[in-house]
Amino acid sequence: MGASGRETLSWKGREVDGIKEAAHKGEMHISRPAVDTLLVQLFGSWTLQSKVPTAAELQRQLEADTGVRRLVVEARELTGWDSGLVTFLRNVAGVCAQRQIALHRDGLPEGLRRLLDLAAAVPERQGARRQATRDPILARTGKATIATIASAGAMLGFIGEAFLAFLKLLRGQARFRRVDLALLIQECGAQALPIVTLISFLVGAILAFIGAVQLQQFGAQIYVANLVGLAMALEMGAMMTAIIMAGRTGAAFAAQLGTMQVNQEIDALTTLGVSPMEFLVVPRMLALVLMVPLLTIYADLMGMLGGAAIAATTLDVSLPVYFRQIQEALTLKAFAQGLIKSAVYGGIVALAGCLRGMQSGRSAAAVGEAATSAVVTGIVGIIVSSAILTVIYIEVW
Numbered sequence: 001m002g003a004s005g006r007e008t009l010s011w012k013g014r015e016v017d018g019i020k021e022a023a024h025k026g027e028m029h030i031s032r033p034a035v036d037t038l039l040v041q042l043f044g045s046w047t048l049q050s051k052v053p054t055a056a057e058l059q060r061q062l063e064a065d066t067g068v069r070r071l072v073v074e075a076r077e078l079t080g081w082d083s084g085l086v087t088f089l090r091n092v093a094g095v096c097a098q099r100q101i102a103l104h105r106d107g108l109p110e111g112l113r114r115l116l117d118l119a120a121a122v123p124e125r126q127g128a129r130r131q132a133t134r135d136p137i138l139a140r141t142g143k144a145t146i147a148t149i150a151s152a153g154a155m156l157g158f159i160g161e162a163f164l165a166f167l168k169l170l171r172g173q174a175r176f177r178r179v180d181l182a183l184l185i186q187e188c189g190a191q192a193l194p195i196v197t198l199i200s201f202l203v204g205a206i207l208a209f210i211g212a213v214q215l216q217q218f219g220a221q222i223y224v225a226n227l228v229g230l231a232m233a234l235e236m237g238a239m240m241t242a243i244i245m246a247g248r249t250g251a252a253f254a255a256q257l258g259t260m261q262v263n264q265e266i267d268a269l270t271t272l273g274v275s276p277m278e279f280l281v282v283p284r285m286l287a288l289v290l291m292v293p294l295l296t297i298y299a300d301l302m303g304m305l306g307g308a309a310i311a312a313t314t315l316d317v318s319l320p321v322y323f324r325q326i327q328e329a330l331t332l333k334a335f336a337q338g339l340i341k342s343a344v345y346g347g348i349v350a351l352a353g354c355l356r357g358m359q360s361g362r363s364a365a366a367v368g369e370a371a372t373s374a375v376v377t378g379i380v381g382i383i384v385s386s387a388i389l390t391v392i393y394i395e396v397w
Contacts, residue, residue, distance in 0.1 A: 036067060062099055073089070165282045180283050204305065207228050208224050212314060215227075237297075246352070252371075253350065253374065261357070261362055285351065352374050353374040356373045
């Protein structure tokens with residue numbers, strides 16, 4: 001850039017001569033009227049919603065030319081401005097202070113100059129800005145351990161309160177509305193039949209298809225009936241039903257109770273002397289403990305029908321032969337083991353949903369987090385209890 005002559009630069013890289021109005025966007029034109037002077041002209045709309053230049057563009061220009069000692073800013077052709085322009089000029093003033101360049105603001109609107117003076121009169125307090133720090137790994141491990149212990153303690157306390165409420169139910173002292181229990185039974189039972197039917201039928205068909213691929217190698221495809229029947233009765237029927245209920249009903253329980261927390265309905269029950277455990281948790285647990293075993297029996301049947309469909313269409317095994325083989329393979333012991341597991345799963349799903357709902361914060365985001373946490377907690381509880389019960393069956397039964 002020469003020492004004389006009127007050379008102009010624009011932020012978008014276009015050469016501009018004189019003043020050009022930009023009505024809908026902010027533009028910055030840089031020119032060199034004198035050897036040691038840089039003129040910055042601002043045009044158009046400088047608002048937070050507009051695409052405007054940054055102080056970094058001007059800083060690069062100053063770094064490229066070390067002979068500048070005065071920076072003149074003019075903004076007489078602005079069509080609109082807000083705090084975005086104030087922030088830009090504050091950054092420009094910081095750049096000028098670092099490079100010992102005199103900043104002249106006479107060409108700015110009077111209101112804008114007053115705002116800049118006010119911003120400069122109140123300096124930033126040291127330590128007021130939040131610093132992004134990362135705790136050492138030992139500190140993070142300790143915090144995670146403390147949080148886990150606290151969560152486990154809260155869970156044990158909730159289970160204890162639920163157990164005491166169930167004792168009151170057995171003595172006929174628990175206070176809740178029977179109509180609520182009837183509605184919950186309908187929600188957990190009849191309304192869940194479509195999804196249980198679909199999932200269980202497909203699981204039975206998948207088990208039969210996978211087993212057929214292996215058993216056909218030995219000419220033992222008839223034992224697909226044994227595989228499907230035992231798998232559904234012992235494990236898959238109860239587990240798939242419980243997982244469905246965790247995603248469907250457990251999350252619903254958490255959302256319902258979380259919304260009641262937001263609306264302070266649970267606080268109102270406590271104020272009236274009504275135990276939330278008896279009024280809200282007991283009927284939900286009772287409904288799931290009663291309905292999940294019935295749904296498991298239905299899921300076992302649907303899974304066996306799915307295996308029958310594959311056996312009849314793929315393995316050329318007739319339906320009478322298939323069901324007779326299942327009848328020979330299954331025992332009441334296998335059904336009993338599956339039903340015991342299903343009752344335990346139902347209690348775990350209900351506990352997880354109610355626990356997370358009662359622990360929910362008082363915001364919409366907290367209710368969503370409670371529903372998600374209820375599903376995760378329920379599924380983890382299902383898998384862990386399945387492993388424990390399987391070991392008990394092997395060792396004891």
